[in-house]
Amino acid sequence: MNITKKSPAAKFGWTAIAIVATIAWAFPVYWMINSSFLPNSTLQSLTPTFVPFGGDFRNFSSALEDGTFVRALGMSAMITGLTLIVCIAFAFFAALAISRFRFRGRKSFVLAVLVIQMIPAEALFIAQYKMIAGFGMLNTVVGVSLIYTATVIPFTIWMLRGFVAGIPADLEEAAMVDGLSRNQAFMRITFPLLAPGLVASGVYAFLQAWNEFAVALILLPEGQKATLPLWLRGFLQDSAVNQTNWGEVMAASTLVAVPVIIFFMFVQGRMTQGLVGGAVKG
Amino acid sequence: MPAPTAAPPAEVLPPVQSDSAAPQGRRRKNRLPYYLIIPAIVVVVVGTGYPLIWQFVTSFREYGLAQQFGNPAPFVGLQNYIEMLTDQGFWGIVLRSVVFCLVTATVSMGLGILLAIIMKNVGKVARLSLQIALLLAWAMPIVAYMTVWIWLFDDRNGVLNYLLSLLPGVDMIGHNWLVNPLSFFAVGSIIIIWYSVPFIAFSAYAGFTQVSDEVLEAAQLDGASGSAITRRIILPIIKPVLSIVFLLPLIWDLRVFAQIQLLQDAGSFGQQYDLLGTYIYKLGTGSQDFGLAATAAIVVMLLTLGLSWVYVRQLMKEDAES
Numbered sequence: 001m002n003i004t005k006k007s008p009a010a011k012f013g014w015t016a017i018a019i020v021a022t023i024a025w026a027f028p029v030y031w032m033i034n035s036s037f038l039p040n041s042t043l044q045s046l047t048p049t050f051v052p053f054g055g056d057f058r059n060f061s062s063a064l065e066d067g068t069f070v071r072a073l074g075m076s077a078m079i080t081g082l083t084l085i086v087c088i089a090f091a092f093f094a095a096l097a098i099s100r101f102r103f104r105g106r107k108s109f110v111l112a113v114l115v116i117q118m119i120p121a122e123a124l125f126i127a128q129y130k131m132i133a134g135f136g137m138l139n140t141v142v143g144v145s146l147i148y149t150a151t152v153i154p155f156t157i158w159m160l161r162g163f164v165a166g167i168p169a170d171l172e173e174a175a176m177v178d179g180l181s182r183n184q185a186f187m188r189i190t191f192p193l194l195a196p197g198l199v200a201s202g203v204y205a206f207l208q209a210w211n212e213f214a215v216a217l218i219l220l221p222e223g224q225k226a227t228l229p230l231w232l233r234g235f236l237q238d239s240a241v242n243q244t245n246w247g248e249v250m251a252a253s254t255l256v257a258v259p260v261i262i263f264f265m266f267v268q269g270r271m272t273q274g275l276v277g278g279a280v281k282g
Numbered sequence: 283m284p285a286p287t288a289a290p291p292a293e294v295l296p297p298v299q300s301d302s303a304a305p306q307g308r309r310r311k312n313r314l315p316y317y318l319i320i321p322a323i324v325v326v327v328v329g330t331g332y333p334l335i336w337q338f339v340t341s342f343r344e345y346g347l348a349q350q351f352g353n354p355a356p357f358v359g360l361q362n363y364i365e366m367l368t369d370q371g372f373w374g375i376v377l378r379s380v381v382f383c384l385v386t387a388t389v390s391m392g393l394g395i396l397l398a399i400i401m402k403n404v405g406k407v408a409r410l411s412l413q414i415a416l417l418l419a420w421a422m423p424i425v426a427y428m429t430v431w432i433w434l435f436d437d438r439n440g441v442l443n444y445l446l447s448l449l450p451g452v453d454m455i456g457h458n459w460l461v462n463p464l465s466f467f468a469v470g471s472i473i474i475i476w477y478s479v480p481f482i483a484f485s486a487y488a489g490f491t492q493v494s495d496e497v498l499e500a501a502q503l504d505g506a507s508g509s510a511i512t513r514r515i516i517l518p519i520i521k522p523v524l525s526i527v528f529l530l531p532l533i534w535d536l537r538v539f540a541q542i543q544l545l546q547d548a549g550s551f552g553q554q555y556d557l558l559g560t561y562i563y564k565l566g567t568g569s570q571d572f573g574l575a576a577t578a579a580i581v582v583m584l585l586t587l588g589l590s591w592v593y594v595r596q597l598m599k600e601d602a603e604s
Contacts (some may be wrong), residue, residue, distance in 0.1 A: 150329020
């Protein structure tokens with residue numbers, strides 16, 4: 001999309017802005033990792049230290065030492081795992097239904113899938129709290145996972161719908177003409193082609209559940225049952241009682257963030273496509 | 283709107299398009315699609331639908347502390363709505379939230395598109411490093427990036443105050459950005475912009491790459507000016523992407539909760555630091571007035587649904603075409 005031939009000066013200008021933007025967006029992430037290696041005494045000085053020379057892993061070991069991180073990791077893993085499995089299975093069924101069948105009520109179902117995503121989550125917090133408390137499921141993995149699944153599933157359906165619709169049904173029909181049954185045709189032809197879509201939606205659901213903060217805050221009031229984001233918040237608050245030990249807090253943040261960053265790199269492209277739908281055929 | 287619970291009589295309609303999986307002309311009772319959507323409907327009805335209805339009903343009830351200890355919650359008609367809508371404080375928060383949302387979403391949109399244009403115009407190395415930086419920011423869990431930003435803005439050891447104080451004649455060491463409500467919201471806005479721009483930039487960039495070079499070259503050969511090309515060719519092609527990309531931040535920023543809550547944790551208490559999300563949360567958990575909180579929630583929901591209706595309609599159109 002090069003509209004005009006660019007002069008070297010213009011090219012230099014664009015590159016300069018690109019560098020500034022790169023620094024602006026990467027700096028907070030860099031700063032988190034940098035500080036996590038530095039001792040608190042260095043960080044408390046009025047002059048920031050911009051490179052972690054002479055740093056060590058002591059912040060990490062003190063962030064890990066009381067064992068609460070591992071407990072929160074386990075809690076996050078269970079909630080995320082349950083959400084992920086249920087969400088992907090159910091969303092996959094629903095996506096099949098709306099992209100492979102025309103049935104009465106389909107349109108209202110699709111409309112509901114879209115509209116539900118627009119409901120602001122905090123509008124439901126209190127009612128969800130009352131409901132989960134009524135079930136006796138406060139501070140439980142199942143209670144939080146139920147709310148997460150309900151929140152994530154509409155978008156997952158929409159995302160998977162795009163993937164299923166992208167695989168022409170003609171392929172299946174051709175296989176059926178060649179003598180496969182409908183189920184065989186689906187399992188041997190369509191399903192393998194869908195794998196990338198399932199992975200992408202799975203990672204999306206993973207990220208949503210793993211990073212979620214507000215619902216967990218309400219449904220897991222007991223400190224013992226904290227997920228990683230709650231653990232990190234608690235860590236910050238405990239530290240802030242005295243003078244915040246930023247080195248340890250940043251080490252804790254890094255511990256929470258790094259797995260997500262790695263996962264995120266895998267899914268990003270697919271996720272954008274799902275969000276903007278058919279408007280972008282990239 | 284809750285998920286549709288009533289499934290009409292099941293039968294496969296004649297395929298609308300030839301690519302439908304059901305072979306042409308086959309008409310038989312087929313319940314399969316209904317079985318396929320039932321699990322999803324059940325989860326959504328329990329997790330979202332029921333709370334929504336409860337919220338709606340409660341907004342017409344008196345539901346304070348006494349009711350939570352077992353007293354009956356009487357229906358009071360529109361009393362909660364009247365109380366809410368005649369409360370000056372509520373309108374202040376609505377106004378603040380809408381302004382916050384508009385400013386944050388507009389700046390995010392502008393910066394996002396600017397970055398997308400930059401990606402189009404720089405060499406491969408610069409583009410890749412910018413994209414990696416954006417991805418890093420986008421991948422950060424909310425609590426992690428809020429923590430880092432709170433530290434960057436820290437009054438004593440924050441990098442921002444340090445850098446500002448390097449300027450001649452400026453001494454910002456010890457300046458607390460989170461005390462003045464206006465600068466509190468400016469900080470919140472900057473953080474949210476930082477977080478939402480990557481999505482916008484990637485989407486807009488994906489939109490730009492749809493405009494093929496051949497079309498542009500053809501237009502140039504035909505003597506179209508640069509501005510005419512932008513207006514007549516590029517804009518129409520990327521308009522659907524941009525409208526969606528603009529609507530999503532509007533919806534997100536109106537209901538922003540976690541970022542504001544975490545900023546308040548850093549030491550700013552009181553209603554002057556509230557937006558709608560934190561306001562509802564406090565009504566429900568702090569003052570324990572579920573009736574009023576439910577009313578506020580319903581009002582926010584209507585606001586959001588009003589804003590996002592265009593988005594939903596566009597996606598429905600797309601679904602009908604596929």
